[in-house]
Amino acid sequence: MNIGEIARRAGVSRSTVSYALSGKRPVSDDTRLKIQRVIDELGYRPNASARALANGRTSTIGLVFPPAGNHYTGMQLDFIGSVVEAAAAYDYDVLLSPSGVDSDRSFQRLLGERRVDGAILMEIRLQDDRADHLADLDFPSVAIGRTAQLDGRWWVGLDHTALAAACVHHLADLGHRRVAFVNRPEQLLRAGYESAHRGLDGFTKAAAERGLTVRTYCCGDDAAAGQECVERILHDDPATTALVTLNEAALGGLYRGLARAGRHVPRDFSVTGVVANRWAETVTPQLTAADVPAAEMGRLAVELLVERLDQPTASARHHLLTPPISLRGSTGPAAAAPAS
Amino acid sequence: MNIGEIARRAGVSRSTVSYALSGKRPVSDDTRLKIQRVIDELGYRPNASARALANGRTSTIGLVFPPAGNHYTGMQLDFIGSVVEAAAAYDYDVLLSPSGVDSDRSFQRLLGERRVDGAILMEIRLQDDRADHLADLDFPSVAIGRTAQLDGRWWVGLDHTALAAACVHHLADLGHRRVAFVNRPEQLLRAGYESAHRGLDGFTKAAAERGLTVRTYCCGDDAAAGQECVERILHDDPATTALVTLNEAALGGLYRGLARAGRHVPRDFSVTGVVANRWAETVTPQLTAADVPAAEMGRLAVELLVERLDQPTASARHHLLTPPISLRGSTGPAAAAPAS
DNA sequence: CACTTCACGCGAACCGGTTCGACGATGTGT
DNA sequence: ACACATCGTCGAACCGGTTCGCGTGAAGTG
Numbered sequence: 001m002n003i004g005e006i007a008r009r010a011g012v013s014r015s016t017v018s019y020a021l022s023g024k025r026p027v028s029d030d031t032r033l034k035i036q037r038v039i040d041e042l043g044y045r046p047n048a049s050a051r052a053l054a055n056g057r058t059s060t061i062g063l064v065f066p067p068a069g070n071h072y073t074g075m076q077l078d079f080i081g082s083v084v085e086a087a088a089a090y091d092y093d094v095l096l097s098p099s100g101v102d103s104d105r106s107f108q109r110l111l112g113e114r115r116v117d118g119a120i121l122m123e124i125r126l127q128d129d130r131a132d133h134l135a136d137l138d139f140p141s142v143a144i145g146r147t148a149q150l151d152g153r154w155w156v157g158l159d160h161t162a163l164a165a166a167c168v169h170h171l172a173d174l175g176h177r178r179v180a181f182v183n184r185p186e187q188l189l190r191a192g193y194e195s196a197h198r199g200l201d202g203f204t205k206a207a208a209e210r211g212l213t214v215r216t217y218c219c220g221d222d223a224a225a226g227q228e229c230v231e232r233i234l235h236d237d238p239a240t241t242a243l244v245t246l247n248e249a250a251l252g253g254l255y256r257g258l259a260r261a262g263r264h265v266p267r268d269f270s271v272t273g274v275v276a277n278r279w280a281e282t283v284t285p286q287l288t289a290a291d292v293p294a295a296e297m298g299r300l301a302v303e304l305l306v307e308r309l310d311q312p313t314a315s316a317r318h319h320l321l322t323p324p325i326s327l328r329g330s331t332g333p334a335a336a337a338p339a340s
Numbered sequence: 341m342n343i344g345e346i347a348r349r350a351g352v353s354r355s356t357v358s359y360a361l362s363g364k365r366p367v368s369d370d371t372r373l374k375i376q377r378v379i380d381e382l383g384y385r386p387n388a389s390a391r392a393l394a395n396g397r398t399s400t401i402g403l404v405f406p407p408a409g410n411h412y413t414g415m416q417l418d419f420i421g422s423v424v425e426a427a428a429a430y431d432y433d434v435l436l437s438p439s440g441v442d443s444d445r446s447f448q449r450l451l452g453e454r455r456v457d458g459a460i461l462m463e464i465r466l467q468d469d470r471a472d473h474l475a476d477l478d479f480p481s482v483a484i485g486r487t488a489q490l491d492g493r494w495w496v497g498l499d500h501t502a503l504a505a506a507c508v509h510h511l512a513d514l515g516h517r518r519v520a521f522v523n524r525p526e527q528l529l530r531a532g533y534e535s536a537h538r539g540l541d542g543f544t545k546a547a548a549e550r551g552l553t554v555r556t557y558c559c560g561d562d563a564a565a566g567q568e569c570v571e572r573i574l575h576d577d578p579a580t581t582a583l584v585t586l587n588e589a590a591l592g593g594l595y596r597g598l599a600r601a602g603r604h605v606p607r608d609f610s611v612t613g614v615v616a617n618r619w620a621e622t623v624t625p626q627l628t629a630a631d632v633p634a635a636e637m638g639r640l641a642v643e644l645l646v647e648r649l650d651q652p653t654a655s656a657r658h659h660l661l662t663p664p665i666s667l668r669g670s671t672g673p674a675a676a677a678p679a680s
Numbered sequence: 681c682a683c684t685t686c687a688c689g690c691g692a693a694c695c696g697g698t699t700c701g702a703c704g705a706t707g708t709g710t
Numbered sequence: 711a712c713a714c715a716t717c718g719t720c721g722a723a724c725c726g727g728t729t730c731g732c733g734t735g736a737a738g739t740g
Contacts, residue, residue: 002695002696002697003696003697003698004696004697012719012720013719013720013721014696014697014698014720014721015698015699015700015719015720015721015722016718016719016720018697018698018699019698019699019718019719022698024698024699025699025718025719026717026718027718027719028717028718028719031718031719043452045448045452045453046453046696046697047393047453047454047695047696047697048449048453048454048455049389049390049392049393049398049454049455049695049696049697050389050393050695050696050697050698050725051453051696051697051698052389052697052725053387053389053390053393053695053696053697053698053724053725053726053727054696054697054698054699054724054725055697055698055699055725056725058389060435060455063436065424074414074417076417077414077416077417077420080420080436081438084405084436084437084438085438088438088445088446093435093436093437093449093455094435094436095400095433095434095435095436096403096420096424096433096434096435096436097424097433098421098424098425098428105428106428108385109388109433112383112385113385113386113387113388113391114387114388114389115388115389115433222618222621223618223621223622223626224621249618251622252621252622252623252624253621253622255624256624259624278562278563278589281562281563281564281592281593282563282591282592282593282622283592284592284595284596284599286563342725342726342727343726343727343728344726344727352689352690353689353690353691354690354691354726354727354728355689355690355691355692355728355729355730356688356689356690358727358728358729359688359689359728359729362728364728364729365687365688365689365729366687366688367688367689368687368688368689371688371689386726386727387725387726387727389725389726389727390695390725390726390727390728391726391727391728392695392727393694393695393696393697393725393726393727393728394694394695394726394727394728394729395695395727395728395729396695
């Protein structure tokens with residue numbers, strides 16, 4: 001059931017079948033119908049590899065996502081789902097690539113072996129060799145996040161600086177004076193993860209602006225680490241009355257730590273941060289947070305990539321998102337007189 | 341930088357380069373080295389499409405996963421991650437396929453266009469047309485879950501019947517007599533989702549065995565639905581003292597509903613179920629549950645599929661997993677005298 | 681020294697599509 | 711009536727690998 005077989009049964013040449021399918025040259029209604037009938041009858045579908053080989057396009061985009069060791073967070077899942085869905089709408093498949101331990105190997109698979117037409121890079125770092133490498137090769141790609149070097153880059157990002165700052169202002173407006181920041185794991189911060197860095201920056205600057213006393217922490221991506229982190233925070237400064245977090249996976253642990261320490265949220269202690277809304281709504285009280293629009297980001301990333309693939313000469317575009325803070329139940333006015 | 345270019349620069353024929361790379365025929369050390377040097381110098385990698393076309397294998401496996409409308413759960417994420425990782429270890433890429441609204445279209449892409457060598461099917465139903473279809477075609481695939489029809493099928497599954505029963509026995513042993521079951525959404529149950537059905541069966545039978553009074557509920561895959569479900573449960577039978585759930589995404593909402601109703605977990609009310617451990621540990625108190633070994637299942641599924649691809653004549657194999665219940669803090673002895 | 685054996689390398693065919701140039705059968709203008 | 715453009719179709723070349731059959735020179739054997 002290859003194109004030759006169809007041609008034979010329809011009594012035409014292989015090229016005619018090809019043109020009938022692609023429409024790149026006129027074919028008489030008569031023969032087109034004849035061909036179509038044979039195709040329907042045999043359930044023929046053109047072989048993707050052969051097509052890719054012939055016209056140089058695989059109709060596949062690569063999604064380079066973080067290694068598993070680094071636990072996945074909920075927003076990543078939403079993101080992957082929306083990328084797959086958006087890609088399907090443009091007739092692209094999605095190939096997952098773990099940028100794992102030897103990231104080079106899978107990277108080479110994608111690019112060197114021409115498995116994909118373009119790529120979406122997750123978990124961007126400020127200095128990101130993958131992104132730099134792709135830019136050098138002029139390989140069509142869209143980054144999720146902003147590298148330090150932005151010229152000519154295509155990306156979809158969240159304004160973590162502004163979001164963290166917004167959280168700070170929200171807390172300061174409520175009268176909080178001593179606030180902690182719970183970041184992603186130290187290892188990621190050191191590796192230069194964009195969200196961790198910009199979030200920290202935004203937090204620090206806004207806190208300085210508002211004259212707050214702050215401490216910043218790194219926290220593992222799981223509940224146990226979150227709980228332990230709260231213990232550290234309250235040990236270091238028992239007068240702390242609020243925290244801001246970027247760490248979705250630790251959220252449940254943060255709440256547990258506060259409960260264990262006898263702090264009631266939001267009466268004695270306020271919690272806010274940047275978290276996908278599905279997870280913000282899971283905890284009790286629901287988290288007042290800037291909702292990460294993961295699904296929208298996935299969709300936008302695909303749209304940018306498709307645009308770039310369609311017109312390779314187009315100049316770089318990007319989307320910087322700054323979702324508003326959704327008020328839920330986890331923040332409240334600072335307690336009048338916290339325990340010394 | 342195709343194989344012809346390499347051959348030319350190395351002063352040999354294309355076939356010799358091919359054999360040097362594949363090792364399927366002997367090549368003298370001398371020429372092998374010469375070829376290798378050219379390859380390293382040019383950073384040559386064979387084109388995946390051409391290779392796939394020539395030898396009929398794409399080195400890609402398809403992962404057919406549920407549509408986004410149906411919210412993703414945490415275990416799905418762990419699962420996807422481990423599949424990608426395991427596949428990489430066997431030199432396979434993973435192509436995501438949404439079995440979405442018109443599941444046929446993407447399905448046709450995978451199979452009809454020969455984009456993948458084999459497939460892993462998530463979210464299996466008892467009567468699953470996708471699985472039946474693949475079996476009819478004798479297309480290499482591994483299902484995550486057991487269809488009703490098992491002859492000759494390859495699958496990796498969780499023994500939801502036994503797990504739900506184990507939860508019931510655990511609660512009965514603690515003295516609970518009135519227990520509720522919180523299932524996946526009604527729509528999924530009606531669609532015939534395997535886990536929802538077998539879990540319900542196991543729960544019902546074990547409860548009958550132990551002479552418990554039970555009610556069963558379907559619950560949407562989000563926190564709000566969980567909260568509302570608890571309200572229904574306590575309204576229908578205020579004397580209920582425990583629940584068993586398969587619904588990971590609703591877990592946070594279930595806890596919230598109980599807290600709102602003034603039931604303290606585990607003092608007044610016990611909660612248990614079948615949930616990935618990462619999520620069981622997120623709630624407070626941590627959930628006593630049968631931990632879904634999502635990562636292990638992903639790995640096993642890939643191993644089975646690779647085995648099947650390597651020896652197409654091998655007879656069907658499967659893995660049925662029954663993880664033990666991990667005791668955490670969410671279950672306790674039934675209260676002596678619940679409010680009437 | 682003639683004769684088999686073997687290791688090594690080459691050329692050609694093939695996988696299943698796409699695309700280009702050409703060509704015969706029409707239709708149009710004069 | 712003729713030249714000429716147009717439409718529809720065909721054959722052949724090409725994409726970049728893999729694989730089969732064969733030829734050749736060197737080594738092994740009697």
